[in-house]
Amino acid sequence: MAAIGFSGSMFAAPAVADEPATRVKWGPCPEDVVAGAAPTQLECGTVTVPLDYSTPDGEQIELTISRLASTKPDKRRGVLMLNPGGPGGSGLTQPAFLVSRGLPNSVMDSYDVIGMDTRGVGHSTKMGCGFTVDTEYGGNLPVYAPDDAAVTEQARIAKDVAEQCAKNDDRLKHLSTENTARDLDRIRAALGEEKTSYLGYSYGTALGATYASLFPERTDRVVLDSNLGDTHLGRDGLRRYALGMEDTFPDFAMWAAARHETYGLGSTPEQVRETYFELAERLDEHPMPGIDGAQFRSATLGLLYQRMQYGELAQTWQYVLDAEEGAAPPEPDAAADAAPSPSDNAWSVLLAVTCNDVEWAEDVDTYRSAVAEDREKYPMYGAAAANIQPCAFWAHERTEPPVAINDEGPANILIMQNKRDPVTPHRNGELMREKFEDRSRLVSADESGHGTYLLSDNSCALNIGTSYLVDGELPKDQVCQAD
Template identity: 40%
Template sequence: MIGMTTSRVLALMLTAAATALTLTGNPSSAATAAPPGLDWRPCGVAGQECADLPVPLSHDDPDGPQITLAVSRLASDRPEARRGTLLVVPGGPGGSGIRRLSQQGPALQRELGGSYDLVSFDPRGVGASSRTSCRLPEADRHLVTLRSWPAPDGGIAQNVERSRRTADSCAEHGGPLLRSLSTATEVQDIERLRQALGEQKLSAYGVSYGTYVGAVYAQKYPARTDRWVLDSNDDPNPRRVARGWLAYMARGAEDRFPDFAAWAADPARGDLRLAEHPGDVRELFLSLAASLDRQPRETTTPGVPLTGNRLRQAMQTTLYSDASFPQLALLIRQVTDPAATPVLPPDVAGPLSDEDAAVTMAVVCNDVRWPHSVPAYQSSITANRARYPLTAGMPANITPCSFWKDAPAAKPVRITGDGPSNVLMIQLRRDPATPYAGALELRAALGGRARMVTVERGGHGAYLNAGNACGDRLVTRFLVTGERPARDVVCG
């Protein structure tokens, strides 16, 4: 998701400690030399060991300035069963792999029975790796402003102004590290990590945006891939890349909202029941968002009112997980009560850090050129709002990428079926962030290289996350034994 991005939402994922960007000269080593091995140390994060990996600021200049990637490992607790390294590729862009490994690593370790050392990393610009910033004002760093929600009447003048000043500020203050942030660079960083780990091949488990990173790595380095799992999959269309992922969110919300509506119409919800019928829940939500467009409500967060777009953003991130449904239902209940003061969910109550906001934008803007025509965006939004009212045109709107100063360093990689048949995709049918329609595009691109497991439920993140024994069993079997379904499978 634009991913912003792999646990609930990017704003909740990016809490790892940051370090300042430091650029140093490379020691006098040959340009083609492999990176040194990793010096592991205890780091007190869920039993993990940590290490620092130096990588070139530019892989075109391997002897030039270096930056640091933070790497973590949960070593196999059964050395006799260990068969290699499983790289956990974080989502986002902007997701912390160290944080994901601390959250999911113990469950993976138990499920896989010590078959792997589990390794992850904070991509450049993220968490404890080298950081940069755009020096954006706080008001421009809320999710509801980083994502370009149109004005109540569908106008985008404010979005255009904000996008232009954001791009200008990133160009002025981001520096060479910001300009280096891209999927292509992350893939090269992963190859350096593989070398430092001393592995001839890697297995991988990529989630959300991590599926695109994983697919690009498998395309570029097919001989270095072992067992490859892609969970919650992005459309790899090289003409659109993240612009396409953003557009898919409109359909994703429509696919997924009925799950929330059915939940909120269930008599078992008690005080959180919102209506007698699921269709009435949808109409209530749309009505409340429109009323908040006209008259925002003060909240318990000083200076942050609940607008229609902030309610829509809260809805969009809530749809990632059934566990968040009560939070959205409570917020809607508070809006319907004139005497209540709404309490904003954390992901929409405050801004992202300047560093986190910078990386979430820079990767998607550096990957591919975005259209520049403001009238074309306005026209697209009008049609998008009519077709997908839940997201009110946001997925079709203009972003800072339309005013980005630097052209992409390279064309996006086209994913094909060339390479070993060692990919297993798993996908929830009703995913709000990486919808099923986009996953089918990646499945088609990979052709005979892949098999796909479809899980008949909603949410974001399938493996060991959706409570589906069938899907979990098929992925675990593949990672542990190498056995993969002979054809695509649907798990009810």
Template identity: 40%
Template sequence: MAAGVLVTALAASLAAAPPAAADPRPNADDPALADFHEQEVAWAPCTEDFLQGLECADVQVPLDYSDPDGERVTVAISRAAAADPGQRRGILLTNPGGPGGHGRSLPGYYQDTRVTEVYDIIGMDPRGSGGSSPRLDCESETPPIYTRPTDAEISSATRAAIGYQRDCERAQGDIRPHMTTANTARDMDVIRAALDEETINYLGYSYGTYLGAVYGSLFPERLDRTVLDSPVHPDETWRGVFLRQAPAYSANMDRYTAWAAEHDDVLGFGATQKEVYATFDATSDRLREEPRTDFPGIVYDSHMFDLELGMLSRYQQDWDLASEYLGYFVRDEPLPTEFTAEMTALAEEEDTGLTEDLMTAVVCEAAWPRRVSQYRADAREYRENHPYGVGAYWALPQPCTFSTLDRPEPQVELERDGYSEPLIIAGEFDANTDYASGVAMAARLDGPLITVAGDGGHGFYLPGGLECVSDAVDSYLVDGVVPQDLTCQGLPPADLDTEPELDAEELAPLMQETVPAGPRI
């Protein structure tokens, strides 16, 4: 993904109030939901190019579950039917994260895997996103990304957050309060019932792990096997979850700068870790004063450099490629024209797969601090101690800080009472959802934990990923074998014997997968 798409996609991400007990609402077998549970699901071949080979349908759900006879909305879903109907064991409902991640394309990822043999894999664009209707659209610019903001930029970010939130409330303030994790979980249960299934199996990534845990708390009797990949912290939704990101980026930067110092003869960034940091800080300072325009229409400044540097520090197996790219900025040399053209073309083809306005609505389900002075103090601390990756972005005032909308219900208290242990996966150096969050989720739900050691990735159960992870998850989902706690070794750091060649097709996926505005595939 080229620089411009990063800015667009960064509108929001993972954030903090202690969860409270759930407000009683219509649940699994409530007669008030009979019309929704008994609706006919009309599957038809998907028409969008990126969904080719899948079936699509719309499911109607209440906008407000406390008023099932009121306004209705639609949730767009997709299906890859089980390849071996004789061995079919139900549906596997999926979510890519976000909040706000479009999920209808997910079933296509698992073609020719063991799970597609026995499950109908169901994708979903959560209410308010993607092909679901209505789609949240504030008709407003999202706040800017400042990694290490000056005091003036802190004030600018505050004004931008106020303006954005006012635009959102003016545009769709009547429906935004109903865009919550609990309501999305209730939508999942309507999908289950409409598909005539007694239970669901579930696979969720990042924010999707919280969604799955909320579903299990509301509908424990309806949940069978569950995989939660790269979990959010169960006690810190939402601001606390986001504030954990910057220190995790700093940990990756420490690893990367130490590696770069060991390869100074090739990279020339510095012979010690301290020198490498000084080189990067000097580059950031120069870009603040003299931004670049390598990518057409994009002002590449210090914030963009800090952001991309932190992102690229996560993937140790690609540190050689990342260093080749970053070197052009360090040396203040123009990027090759062919490379920038290819990156721009890839960005234009890219669908970020995220409804940013939905993300901001969902994270407002929690209470946010109201004192701007607290945000200012946090932003100053983060810009000094954790300037790379997301940097001070989440320490700044956010749109939810200024929300005037009533929250219709408290957050759901996460508990596991009535469904089997879920399988948890967490990366040791994941910067979107840090490793400690995975440990906490495993403890909260009393499920086994797969630790991916030495890896800064986010989302590990994917075709073409680590065999150790895939084998354990397949055995669990397909065969019902619940593993003990397990450690899988991630890919080793790059072996830098010679200077690597800059490659847009290899670099673009790293940018795409590390966008902090949404822990997503």
């Protein structure tokens, strides 16, 4: 039986005030949001929340939210909050993005669709570690370690990154999935709604699971798509990236083998897989301008996210195949490298939330052992997914466990999951279903890629997701076959 939140934490740090003092005042969105959402027109507003929920009357921060309002008052059910994943990415244009992917009129009639920049992100009160262009931290995909020495070197980089974050912005310690879920409830109240519906992708499933666990009585219809398998991303979830790549790569291998005359990557799926290892190992020994072995592996994983990216992935491999071995990397530009990184905000929030959500192992030998184990078990990416992260050296320590999934509450959680997903493998959807028990159902799509509802071409999954959001009938557990 799962408990709500932390032991005693609902009393030590109230999740949300019963009612905020003010409602959202809608107005024009920032210019970059207007441009990014075009031709869809959104409204924007702000909600004020505590930086630290244990001192709700202390320092306040702002959250910027967007709205695509229903134009059918007679059909409007309430609000549908969105989260595109991350954490760290802006979600203000997410309503418009889903419109571009074919968000049905029936859903837009039923809800005011709400996007947002979560705490610390973008047009909300922004926070960061102060990363520059030459920062060695690699972003949201872990770095492959070809040997023990590479784990040791990555530990040095991870330690430097963690120390820089601790020195640059003390507010980062308040970035967590739990606090973001509390923010969602402040937004719900500021919108004047007794309940909220929710659609979250990838990391957004952890946020949605946290909200549904802390505030079950305030959830209406919840869709969790491409799941992390829990309320947070910990070492186990990160290591399952390697399983996801092994599950998904055969789809690309078959695609590339059928196009061998065009790309020359192998005439059978087995030969394409061999080409992957040959190119990765060549780049380990002889990096090329702009790409080394670790970057090649991460690029391959990233371009498995959607089938439409397979052509770009094949081109990347061709670049390595056709280039002269041992080409020297370009000379560094010291002035350019010292410039602020455009990824500072996104990477900083991703790190802070990931590291703050759970306790991470601190012993480098723990990671060495895991890397060695997963290099054998999942040879394509295991030695990356198990590698050491800045979380091992994070300055802000948790004193309580992460939010536990609450299996007591309304049966209103639809879990959607592709059978083959490079970073959130199908096993994650099964784990979420097991933890929510009778509150949830799992709809699996026989598809490849990251994202099911509106993000795949599966008509069965589209119909089920739409029907649930509009009509509210939770479907049975089932598998949607490929069209």
